[in-house]
Amino acid sequence: MQLDVLQLNLNEIKLLFKHGKTEDASLVEIVGWLAERHITTVITLDKLGAVCVCCPPEKDVSIIIALPLRISGLEDTTGAGDAFGAAIVTRLYLRQMQLGTHQRLESHEWVPVLEEARYWAAYACTTRGGAEDCPSKTELKSLRKRIREEGHWSPVALKDRSEAESILFLLDRAYSSVQN
16 A cells, blocks of 8 residues: 555644644645655645645655635535545545556646545535535536636646745645634
């Protein structure tokens, strides 16, 4: 068994990086540490989306910024992170089954995975409480269409590490203020 991706929310990964220190490591420091060790990681930021540290084999590290999809008819954010993670696992599993072998994703291949995960998370936000089922293809297609028609769609952005640092800094600050 090989690990394709580590997924934690920002609070969880900051706790992991604390190691007896009194102050939390910054998102920039955490991403830097993961990138240096080539550990592909998705860090979810609750209502602020997610950051993916893409570490394809023997290639430069990329950072993917996946801002959340704004949706009308928001009911409850319970389960959105779980839905996001479930979409990632599903996409990775289907890809492996299609190829018949295990291969790590290239940076550009993570973009549609995270795009799909945003729709699953948005769908979870349209239901009250944790959902016990996955959205059907038809439900996701309808949600995609509605989000685009309402003009709430934003692309998932692939960046190199130096381009991403200021965005990571701002996301870290915004996440901290949302949590307090």
